[in-house]
Amino acid sequence: MNNFTLSSSFAKICISLFSFLFAASALTHDDFLHCLSTHVSNSTSTHEPIFYTPNDSLYSSVLNSSIRNSRLSSPSIPKPSVIITPFHVSHVQAIVYCSKKHGMQIRIRSGGHDSEGLSYVSYFKLPGYAVIDLRNLNSVNVDVESKSAWVQAGATLGELYYWIAEKSGNLGFPAGDCHTVGVGGQIGGGGYGYLSRKYGLAADNILDAKLIDAEGRIQDRKSMGEDLFWAIRGGGAASFGIILEWKVRLVPVPSTVTVFDVSRNMENDATKRFVHWWQRRASKVDENLTIFLTFKTAASSNNDTKIGVEVGVRGTFHGGVDKLLELMEKEFPELGLQRRDCSEMRWVESFLFLNQFRSGESLDVLLDRTSYFDFLPRKVKCDFMKEPIPDDALETILGKLFEEDVGRAVISVFPYGGKMNEISESAIPFPHRAGVLYMVYYTLRWEDQEEERHVSWLRRFYNDLTPYASKNPRATYVNSRDLDLGTNNLNEGGTTNITQASIWGTKYFKNNFYKLIYVKTKVDPTNFFTYEQSIPPLLTHSKSH
Ligand SMILES: Cc1cc2nc3c(=O)[nH]c(=O)nc-3n(C[C@H](O)[C@H](O)[C@H](O)COP(=O)(O)OP(=O)(O)OC[C@H]3O[C@@H](n4cnc5c(N)ncnc54)[C@H](O)[C@@H]3O)c2cc1C
Numbered sequence: 001m002n003n004f005t006l007s008s009s010f011a012k013i014c015i016s017l018f019s020f021l022f023a024a025s026a027l028t029h030d031d032f033l034h035c036l037s038t039h040v041s042n043s044t045s046t047h048e049p050i051f052y053t054p055n056d057s058l059y060s061s062v063l064n065s066s067i068r069n070s071r072l073s074s075p076s077i078p079k080p081s082v083i084i085t086p087f088h089v090s091h092v093q094a095i096v097y098c099s100k101k102h103g104m105q106i107r108i109r110s111g112g113h114d115s116e117g118l119s120y121v122s123y124f125k126l127p128g129y130a131v132i133d134l135r136n137l138n139s140v141n142v143d144v145e146s147k148s149a150w151v152q153a154g155a156t157l158g159e160l161y162y163w164i165a166e167k168s169g170n171l172g173f174p175a176g177d178c179h180t181v182g183v184g185g186q187i188g189g190g191g192y193g194y195l196s197r198k199y200g201l202a203a204d205n206i207l208d209a210k211l212i213d214a215e216g217r218i219q220d221r222k223s224m225g226e227d228l229f230w231a232i233r234g235g236g237a238a239s240f241g242i243i244l245e246w247k248v249r250l251v252p253v254p255s256t257v258t259v260f261d262v263s264r265n266m267e268n269d270a271t272k273r274f275v276h277w278w279q280r281r282a283s284k285v286d287e288n289l290t291i292f293l294t295f296k297t298a299a300s301s302n303n304d305t306k307i308g309v310e311v312g313v314r315g316t317f318h319g320g321v322d323k324l325l326e327l328m329e330k331e332f333p334e335l336g337l338q339r340r341d342c343s344e345m346r347w348v349e350s351f352l353f354l355n356q357f358r359s360g361e362s363l364d365v366l367l368d369r370t371s372y373f374d375f376l377p378r379k380v381k382c383d384f385m386k387e388p389i390p391d392d393a394l395e396t397i398l399g400k401l402f403e404e405d406v407g408r409a410v411i412s413v414f415p416y417g418g419k420m421n422e423i424s425e426s427a428i429p430f431p432h433r434a435g436v437l438y439m440v441y442y443t444l445r446w447e448d449q450e451e452e453r454h455v456s457w458l459r460r461f462y463n464d465l466t467p468y469a470s471k472n473p474r475a476t477y478v479n480s481r482d483l484d485l486g487t488n489n490l491n492e493g494g495t496t497n498i499t500q501a502s503i504w505g506t507k508y509f510k511n512n513f514y515k516l517i518y519v520k521t522k523v524d525p526t527n528f529f530t531y532e533q534s535i536p537p538l539l540t541h542s543k544s545h
Pocket residue numbers: 107108109110111112113114115117118119134153154175176177178180181182183184185186188189190191192193236237238239241242243244479480
């Protein structure tokens with residue numbers, strides 16, 4: 001037999017295998033959709049369709065509706081074969097039932113801010129997958145008397161803050177400041193914000209939850225049990241179930257808070273001294289005061305030449321301006337904060353200020369999911385620092401922001417301490433607690449098409465920071481998801497290898513990773529809820545049949 005016949009018969013086998021797979025996948029897809037239409041009751045008052053396939057004219061805009069990072073909407077990125085937008089909890093149950101029955105893998109999307117897009121992108125080598133987009137399940141029910149609220153997973157933080165403020169000016173919730181982020185994803189991974197030094201993470205303030213488990217059952221805290229309730233608060237809920245609602249504990253906030261947002265030039269000696277002192281002190285000051293820093297290059301007003309490093313200093317204080325100025329003079333005199341830099345406002349208004357909306361903008365923008373600063377392609381990485389970066393090293397690091405390949409880099413720095421120190425590493429899966437001085441986010445955006453060049457720069461930069469970052473493991477935050485850390489095996493729908501998964505798993509969760517595996521094995525042994533960085537179950541024999 002010559003090579004030609006060998007390869008041509010091989011090709012034939014491949015072609016028939018391919019058509020078999022193709023037919024099977026088309027069948028799966030059609031059967032799945034058929035199953036959905038028969039199991040989703042038509043009792044909703046709206047006439048909007050519940051699912052969209054690539055043939056539907058609205059498919060792209062529904063898919064794009066919560067993608068804020070255009071790296072993840074480019075044509076080369078995998079797209080779902082169907083997007084489902086349930087209006088009712090029973091619809092979500094039907095989706096789980098039908099996807100199990102017809103072998104359709106799912107992704108769960110709330111706010112869509114995942115930094116690798118894993119709520120709507122699947123890199124698994126499968127013929128298709130479905131996205132469950134929870135945007136219509138976004139009600140918020142605030143109970144002032146019990147200082148709690150039930151918030152559906154598809155609500156944004158802006159919606160949560162808005163509806164809390166509608167009911168009370170003296171209640172708040174400690175979560176992130178970006179109003180378009182979803183509560184489904186953020187609380188499932190932790191949720192750090194301006195109130196965290198005082199009250200901990202969003203996930204530290206969850207009283208109850210409702211989810212749909214791998215069997216399609218609705219569970220609450222009592223019925224799911226404490227192990228599963230532990231896992232979904234910071235372990236990345238998408239490995240365990242579909243969160244429908246969180247019951248959140250509301251925390252007291254004063255009638256007015258004081259905020260400021262100033263910038264300084266890093267060339268200035270007083271600024272340098274402020275930054276060095278901030279590293280040592282920001283995690284130890286009064287927990288009513290939280291000061292975030294951002295570092296980025298400033299460009300000349302005539303051309304794009306980078307002329308220096310600008311330090312943004314943004315703070316909130318739970319108290320009045322007089323008290324704040326007194327405290328700043330004592331703690332951070334080098335900043336020279338002035339009364340004219342400060343504004344007193346309601347707690348909820350501080351989110352408009354911190355998101356840089358015009359002053360006087362209506363609170364309604366908190367309900368607007370489309371208002372967002374930009375859609376540039378981006379990639380993020382994150383570190384936890386336990387030691388201050390020495391002065392000369394910091395200068396070298398900031399010098400790298402002037403390198404050719406950068407694009408637009410922003411280094412954002414968030415102080416820990418306070419309540420974050422008091423919560424044990426294993427209280428919930430989020431383990432970054434006592435000993436952390438601050439968390440650093442490296443956000444890189446670019447305006448050209450040269451993704452590889454910029455992302456390579458970010459990888460080198462991250463590598464150069466190794467000596468100053470946490471060690472054994474070099475810890476990071478699951479809510480700044482990074483596929484560079486590794487993934488489950490992309491073949492066969494994401495086969496898992498615990499040794500391999502522990503490389504990234506221990507970076508996100510430290511030793512809590514092993515308890516997460518235990519919970520996963522107990523509640524989802526056949527790995528129905530799977531994605532590139534989902535928690536793997538220990539092998540059981542139930543998978544084979
Ligand atoms: C501009 C910006 C600002 C940010 N600011 C902060 C901040 O201040 N503090 C902070 O802690 N983080 C912050 N983050 C990170 C953010 O918290 C995470 O990206 C978070 O996971 C986003 O949640 P989401 O619902 O919007 O995302 P999605 O992309 O919808 O989901 C993220 C992950 O959670 C899963 N998931 C979503 N909904 C559910 C559900 N209902 N049930 C089970 N699993 C679900 C998804 O499958 C995916 O794995 C920020 C991110 C961005 C882009």
